[in-house]
Amino acid sequence: MALFAFGLLAQACQNPETSTQVELKQPTLTDSLSDLSVYNLPSQWTNQNGEEMELKDLKGNVVVAVMIYTSCKAACPRLVDDMRHIEKTVKSKNKDKIKFLLVSIDPKVDTPERLKQFAIENEMDGEQWIFLRSNEEDTREFAATLAVNYKQISPIDFSHSNIISLFNAQGELVYQQEGLGVDYAPTIGAIEKEASKI
Amino acid sequence: MMWKIFRYLLLGLLSFHAAQAQDMVLIKKGSYVPLYGTADKRPVAVKAFYLDVFPVTNQDYLEFLETNKSYSKSQIKKLFADKSYLAYWKSDFDYAPAKAKAPVTNVSWYAAKKFCESKGMRLPTMDEWEYAAMSDAKTMDARTKKSYNQYILSWYETAKTYNNEVGSTFKNYWGVYDMHGLVWEWTSDFNSIFLTGESRKDKGEDGNLFCGGASVNASDLMNYAAFMRYAFRGSMKASYSSRNLGFRCARDVK
Numbered sequence: 001m002a003l004f005a006f007g008l009l010a011q012a013c014q015n016p017e018t019s020t021q022v023e024l025k026q027p028t029l030t031d032s033l034s035d036l037s038v039y040n041l042p043s044q045w046t047n048q049n050g051e052e053m054e055l056k057d058l059k060g061n062v063v064v065a066v067m068i069y070t071s072c073k074a075a076c077p078r079l080v081d082d083m084r085h086i087e088k089t090v091k092s093k094n095k096d097k098i099k100f101l102l103v104s105i106d107p108k109v110d111t112p113e114r115l116k117q118f119a120i121e122n123e124m125d126g127e128q129w130i131f132l133r134s135n136e137e138d139t140r141e142f143a144a145t146l147a148v149n150y151k152q153i154s155p156i157d158f159s160h161s162n163i164i165s166l167f168n169a170q171g172e173l174v175y176q177q178e179g180l181g182v183d184y185a186p187t188i189g190a191i192e193k194e195a196s197k198i
Numbered sequence: 199m200m201w202k203i204f205r206y207l208l209l210g211l212l213s214f215h216a217a218q219a220q221d222m223v224l225i226k227k228g229s230y231v232p233l234y235g236t237a238d239k240r241p242v243a244v245k246a247f248y249l250d251v252f253p254v255t256n257q258d259y260l261e262f263l264e265t266n267k268s269y270s271k272s273q274i275k276k277l278f279a280d281k282s283y284l285a286y287w288k289s290d291f292d293y294a295p296a297k298a299k300a301p302v303t304n305v306s307w308y309a310a311k312k313f314c315e316s317k318g319m320r321l322p323t324m325d326e327w328e329y330a331a332m333s334d335a336k337t338m339d340a341r342t343k344k345s346y347n348q349y350i351l352s353w354y355e356t357a358k359t360y361n362n363e364v365g366s367t368f369k370n371y372w373g374v375y376d377m378h379g380l381v382w383e384w385t386s387d388f389n390s391i392f393l394t395g396e397s398r399k400d401k402g403e404d405g406n407l408f409c410g411g412a413s414v415n416a417s418d419l420m421n422y423a424a425f426m427r428y429a430f431r432g433s434m435k436a437s438y439s440s441r442n443l444g445f446r447c448a449r450d451v452k
């Protein structure tokens with residue numbers, strides 16, 4: 001028995017190469033994950049229902065995304081309005097595969113419970129509406145991917161870009177609508193076009 | 199068997215040495231008034247943190263790539279870096295003709311971030327960077343000193359300082375080298391810049407960054423020297439890289 005144990009130990013020592021093995025291959029996600037897909041980000045998120053997910057769980061859907069925070073009084077209500085308007089206006093036979101993503105830039109305050117409350121208050125409590133929050137670092141990374149700038153300017157206030165982003169079914173950023181009070185038509189056109197490709 | 203033990207010992211010793219080579223100094227907590235990025239002129243608190251003494255070098259970066267091959271020039275995903283990534287490197291694992299101890303540049307924000315994370319570190323925040331950088335050799339806040347600003351402005355007029363080795367500029371109050379004079383540096387929150395007018399407005403007024411507003415009225419050398427850094431940060435995207443943009447890492451105080 002002792003001999004057997006010793007043999008095992010010796011065996012473990014025989015394979016030093018595997019213990020110091022370095023990463024030789026790229027991690028393979030799925031074959032069709034494009035080089036430009038936002039689903040290459042490994043970050044973990046929690047939605048308004050307290051469910052954990054990764055961005056790539058959204059693959060196969062056309063995603064319309066905006067970054068906001070629930071205590072925002074100035075621009076965000078208008079961005080939220082834009083999202084609601086866009087959701088109502090978009091026509092597609094694949095409408096069930098169009099998801100509307102609202103990502104919080106204030107994860108400290110915007111807990112899943114808070115996001116759920118916000119969703120209900122703003123009549124956005126359906127399958128097509130996804131509210132997400134993560135940690136501060138992954139939030140910063142997601143914003144950088146969208147070229148959304150934001151900065152906390154007071155304990156309760158943030159400055160942030162007003163951008164609505166569109167990801168195709170592969171997670172590639174294909175269109176952005178910048179600013180408030182902008183004409184929605186091109187955005188809706190872009191969404192419908194991507195949805196028709198599914 | 200003895201040879202195997204010796205090999206492990208040697209490996210252990212070498213990696214320990216490599217870790218030591220990544221010198222960091224403690225930047226003590228304090229506060230400073232940022233020249234840009236805030237609507238008011240109130241001081242911003244900076245917690246104590248560790249900062250790399252030198253920017254990351256070509257040699258440092260090569261070592262990182264050897265264990266993170268997916269970040270090599272030919273393999274890195276387009277999401278994480280555009281065409282200019284490591285453009286001056288001869289090939290995936292060859293930084294020739296650049297010097298080993300010259301700062302690595304042409305790295306995207308994602309790549310710089312990954313490098314720091316691979317060492318259990320992170321990029322410094324803009325406030326941390328600015329706070330550590332506002333010193334000269336003797337004074338913690340040298341921003342009103344003519345010599346400090348002249349140094350920076352003459353650097354802006356000197357071509358290709360990225361070819362110089364790290365440590366070739368000056369050692370500041372904290373014992374940190376090359377915060378000015380060598381290359382620009384990434385920060386973790388480079389995308390928190392709002393330089394045009396009211397901070398709550400749309401960001402889509404980049405034209406004002408360079409043609410009007412702060413820069414035209416900045417006859418003050420101090421403001422101009424700093425303004426260039428903020429303007430540069432504001433112009434970057436996470437996947438971009440630039441020949442005169444490198445980085446160094448920071449670490450929380452545990």
